[in-house]
Amino acid sequence: VKLWIDGGIRPDRQASISTQDRGLLLGDGLFETIRVAAGAAAHLARHLARLRMGAGVLGIPVPMDQAALGDALGRVIAANALSEGSLRLTLTRGSAARGVLPPEVVTPTLMITASHGGAASGGATVVTASITRRNEQSPLSRIKSLNYLDSILARREAASHGADEAILLNTHGAVAEASCANLLVLADGGLVTPRIEDGALGGVVRACLIEQGAVRERHLLPDDLREAEALFLCNSLGVRAVLRLDGRPVPSRPDCLGRLRRMINATGHRPG
Amino acid sequence: VKLWIDGGIRPDRQASISTQDRGLLLGDGLFETIRVAAGAAAHLARHLARLRMGAGVLGIPVPMDQAALGDALGRVIAANALSEGSLRLTLTRGSAARGVLPPEVVTPTLMITASHGGAASGGATVVTASITRRNEQSPLSRIKSLNYLDSILARREAASHGADEAILLNTHGAVAEASCANLLVLADGGLVTPRIEDGALGGVVRACLIEQGAVRERHLLPDDLREAEALFLCNSLGVRAVLRLDGRPVPSRPDCLGRLRRMINATGHRPG
Numbered sequence: 001v002k003l004w005i006d007g008g009i010r011p012d013r014q015a016s017i018s019t020q021d022r023g024l025l026l027g028d029g030l031f032e033t034i035r036v037a038a039g040a041a042a043h044l045a046r047h048l049a050r051l052r053m054g055a056g057v058l059g060i061p062v063p064m065d066q067a068a069l070g071d072a073l074g075r076v077i078a079a080n081a082l083s084e085g086s087l088r089l090t091l092t093r094g095s096a097a098r099g100v101l102p103p104e105v106v107t108p109t110l111m112i113t114a115s116h117g118g119a120a121s122g123g124a125t126v127v128t129a130s131i132t133r134r135n136e137q138s139p140l141s142r143i144k145s146l147n148y149l150d151s152i153l154a155r156r157e158a159a160s161h162g163a164d165e166a167i168l169l170n171t172h173g174a175v176a177e178a179s180c181a182n183l184l185v186l187a188d189g190g191l192v193t194p195r196i197e198d199g200a201l202g203g204v205v206r207a208c209l210i211e212q213g214a215v216r217e218r219h220l221l222p223d224d225l226r227e228a229e230a231l232f233l234c235n236s237l238g239v240r241a242v243l244r245l246d247g248r249p250v251p252s253r254p255d256c257l258g259r260l261r262r263m264i265n266a267t268g269h270r271p272g
Numbered sequence: 273v274k275l276w277i278d279g280g281i282r283p284d285r286q287a288s289i290s291t292q293d294r295g296l297l298l299g300d301g302l303f304e305t306i307r308v309a310a311g312a313a314a315h316l317a318r319h320l321a322r323l324r325m326g327a328g329v330l331g332i333p334v335p336m337d338q339a340a341l342g343d344a345l346g347r348v349i350a351a352n353a354l355s356e357g358s359l360r361l362t363l364t365r366g367s368a369a370r371g372v373l374p375p376e377v378v379t380p381t382l383m384i385t386a387s388h389g390g391a392a393s394g395g396a397t398v399v400t401a402s403i404t405r406r407n408e409q410s411p412l413s414r415i416k417s418l419n420y421l422d423s424i425l426a427r428r429e430a431a432s433h434g435a436d437e438a439i440l441l442n443t444h445g446a447v448a449e450a451s452c453a454n455l456l457v458l459a460d461g462g463l464v465t466p467r468i469e470d471g472a473l474g475g476v477v478r479a480c481l482i483e484q485g486a487v488r489e490r491h492l493l494p495d496d497l498r499e500a501e502a503l504f505l506c507n508s509l510g511v512r513a514v515l516r517l518d519g520r521p522v523p524s525r526p527d528c529l530g531r532l533r534r535m536i537n538a539t540g541h542r543p544g
Contacts, residue, residue: 016288026420027299135407147419148298171443180372
């Protein structure tokens with residue numbers, strides 16, 4: 001496997017990260033997971049726009065412009081002969097001396113890695129996490145930062161119940177999102193998804209579905225999930241149906257799932 | 273500078289971290305910052321107990337017992353001829369394939385680095401962060417995890433106002449802690465500090481002062497800080513007075529500061 005690091009392609013065995021990198025020491029950075037389909041990065045412009053937005057929130061300079069980032073991603077795809085799989089772009093604030101406050105001048109770390117093969121696409125069993133809450137009162141809930149421990153804790157809780165995914169509530173008990181996916185809820189015949197202000201990350205596929213009018217945002221409580229006509233999980237790698245929620249079966253709507261997949265695939269390779 | 277990594281002492285130029293380390297990719301890990309005074313690690317047993325507690329919350333195995341960890345820390349002190357300064361022990365879940373869910377079998381990364389010189393001990397100007405809230409509803413507020421971005425955001429906000437430190441409120445508006453210190457509040461002639469359940473990290477020096485009866489826990493609101501007879505910041509590296517809070521002067525109590533320093537120094541080298 002070959003990756004992009006320090007401005008060029010390298011074999012992964014020759015690549016490593018400084019022990020002083022703030023991404024490692026303080027979670028001080030961001031990432032994007034980008035689907036590769038038929039050898040091309042899907043929803044590329046949306047991913048790069050979200051990266052730049054998050055970098056703005058954290059005050060991390062993005063060391064390349066969008067064209068150069070797209071080129072680097074393409075070089076990782078080519079170097080790995082990647083047809084179906086994913087890329088992960090990680091941007092950290094780079095190395096610095098000890099301390100919480102970032103230095104005035106930073107040299108960010110930008111790394112792009114590749115994985116072959118798609119994500120799980122079969123139906124998922126899901127539990128509502130009780131161990132932690134997603135903090136919708138932090139700007140971090142709106143960017144794809146490296147601070148993923150709340151999701152990891154929720155996912156470990158789900159796994160301890162034999163479930164595939166966890167749903168996180170926010171600090172007020174509203175539904176926010178799953179540990180690594182947005183939630184789509186079929187209610188009253190229409191698809192809705194938790195609001196950004198309720199702690200949902202602005203997922204790339206979620207945004208694409210909202211823009212097409214297929215999904216709209218709504219404040220959702222746990223009861224809304226229990227009464228849903230169907231539930232789906234979507235992230236950059238795909239859409240899955242939820243089969244069971246907290247041990248209870250969820251109605252199946254393969255027609256709806258099929259329609260979502262067609263919409264996402266149809267738009268993935270348009271610019272924007 | 274020499275550090276401990278992969279089970280032994282190495283020059284820092286020969287040390288690096290895998291690009292697949294979950295500490296880097298997902299903030300999946302913990303750390304401790306330990307003061308070194310007169311060539312010895314202060315409050316060592318407390319730091320190692322907190323590390324083990326946090327590792328339990330995250331389900332990361334600690335790869336060495338307390339005696340071996342103490343020995344490794346001592347070897348980093350010796351290798352760097354460190355008399356006054358600090359050690360940082362970082363424990364991550366190690367390298368793994370893509371995904372939020374940790375693998376069944378992990379090989380944790382354990383790294384110990386050294387810094388010469390103490391922390392700032394002069395008075396600090398402080399502002400109350402408005403950009404984010406500390407999530408007291410997450411178990412992460414009670415462990416010293418690598419997810420430090422809320423503190424970084426708060427600290428950047430303080431710096432943008434020319435201040436040295438930021439105070440974080442919790443999701444209910446109560447006072448939690450500063451970006452890298454606990455807060456001590458002189459009120460009605462006694463010292464109080466925000467409660468763990470309000471989002472304060474269980475600081476090692478904080479615990480030591482509580483155990484000695486010098487400080488007690490209390491639910492504190494921003495108004496309590498404004499009306500305080502004095503304010504102090506304490507962390508493993510020392511205690512400082514707060515000079516100004518949100519632009520307003522805070523009363524000075526050098527007698528109280530001196531007493532706190534004597535108590536902390538007197539107990540730092542006892543086991544426990």
